[in-house]
Amino acid sequence: MADSRKRPAGRFAYEGLQRVFHEKARLGILASLMTAPRGLVFNELKELCALTDGNLSRHIQVLSEAGFVEVLKGFEKRKPQTLYRMTDEGRDGFREYLDELERVVKDMARAPKNSPEGEGDLPSGWVTV
Amino acid sequence: MADSRKRPAGRFAYEGLQRVFHEKARLGILASLMTAPRGLVFNELKELCALTDGNLSRHIQVLSEAGFVEVLKGFEKRKPQTLYRMTDEGRDGFREYLDELERVVKDMARAPKNSPEGEGDLPSGWVTV
Numbered sequence: 667m668a669d670s671r672k673r674p675a676g677r678f679a680y681e682g683l684q685r686v687f688h689e690k691a692r693l694g695i696l697a698s699l700m701t702a703p704r705g706l707v708f709n710e711l712k713e714l715c716a717l718t719d720g721n722l723s724r725h726i727q728v729l730s731e732a733g734f735v736e737v738l739k740g741f742e743k744r745k746p747q748t749l750y751r752m753t754d755e756g757r758d759g760f761r762e763y764l765d766e767l768e769r770v771v772k773d774m775a776r777a778p779k780n781s782p783e784g785e786g787d788l789p790s791g792w793v794t795v
Numbered sequence: 796m797a798d799s800r801k802r803p804a805g806r807f808a809y810e811g812l813q814r815v816f817h818e819k820a821r822l823g824i825l826a827s828l829m830t831a832p833r834g835l836v837f838n839e840l841k842e843l844c845a846l847t848d849g850n851l852s853r854h855i856q857v858l859s860e861a862g863f864v865e866v867l868k869g870f871e872k873r874k875p876q877t878l879y880r881m882t883d884e885g886r887d888g889f890r891e892y893l894d895e896l897e898r899v900v901k902d903m904a905r906a907p908k909n910s911p912e913g914e915g916d917l918p919s920g921w922v923t924v
Contacts, residue, residue, distance in 0.1 A: 678823040679845035688819055694807040697899060700906040701802075716808035740921035749921055768900050770826060774893050777829040792869035792878055 678773075682766030686732055687759065691717055691725045696752065696760050699735065705751035707742065726750060734759060807902075811895030815861055816888065820846055820854045825881065825889050828864065834880035836871065855879060863888060 687693060694715040698706060706714070712722050729735040734756030738749040752760070816822060823844040827835060835843070841851050858864040863885030867878040881889070 673843060675842045676845040678827045678843045680819060680823055680826075681845075683819045683822070685819070688817070690809060690812045690814070690817060693812070693899065694809055697809075697902060697906075698807040700903055703907055713804045714802060714807045716805040716810075737924040738921040739924055748924075764900060764903050767896060770822065771893060771897050771900055773826060774829055777826075778832055792867040795866040795868050795877075 680766055680770060682762060682769075684759070684763055686728065686734070687763040689725070691715065691721055692729060695722070695725055695729065695750075696734070696756065699750060699752045700757070700760065703751070705738065705749040707747045707749055711750060729756070732756075809895055809899060811891060811898075813888070813892055815857065815863070816892040818854070820844065820850055821858060824851070824854055824858065824879075825863070825885070828879060828881045829886070829889065832880070834867065834878040836876045836878055840879060858885070861885075 687696065694717070695711060698711055698714045702710075708722065711717075711726075712719065715722065717725070726735060726737070730737055734753055736751050736753050738751065740747055740749060816825065823846075824840060827840055827843045831839075837851065840846075840855075841848065844851065846854070855864060855866070859866055863882055865880050865882050867880065869876055869878060
């Protein structure tokens with residue numbers, strides 16, 4: 667179209683939004699853990715992310731198998747607990763993911779804020795399907 | 796854990812990351828269209844988002860059925876073309892989604908930047924699984 671400036675192929679592919687981090691529940695789990703370097707126990711994570719036991723377990727398993735979260739066993743107030751922490755690899759990978767997320771936000775901050783004049787009208791010669 | 800300040804339940808649930816916008820390919824399609832208010836034709840979108848024909852068609856259909864993208868038929872340089880544009884509803888919804896995305900980025904900008912001292916060590920009383 668007339669108004670599309672020349673932009674390189676893949677300009678909006680956002681390849682850095684890796685699936686393992688981009689999935690909403692995992693994004694929440696990692697965000698929680700980023701703010702708690704010493705780790706969080708299962709119930710804390712569950713509450714912060716508003717996830718069910720099953721969902722949290724499943725996503726933690728994905729993150730743990732990928733080497734991004736480590737699982738520790740211990741006792742707190744005499745009760746057996748499971749503690750989850752980011753690994754260095756997880757922190758580095760997630761930061762790269764966050765850089766790409768920031769790129770999306772910045773790209774969109776540059777996008778036209780308002781509908782252009784007459785945008786509600788069809789461009790001449792075009793019909794809605 | 797000792798270092799977890801009290802944060803409200805659901806603090807990292809990011810409910811505003813609606814699936815229809817958050818899916819990576821759709822995010823790219825909408826980002827492209829946000830920067831091109833008069834619309835983009837199929838091949839432009841395909842190139843900008845680095846998607847296959849099949850993937851682009853499938854995701855456009857989801858966005859069109861949700862009322863976020865409109866599909867126009869017409870001719871350009873005598874060839875039949877299909878033009879895609881954001882609807883007002885799409886633009887509003889995607890902006891709300893982007894606000895939540897910005898919240899993620901800001902939350903993480905506040906997260907501790909470096910590993911805390913001795914973080915590589917296990918907290919006493921905890922063992923890796």
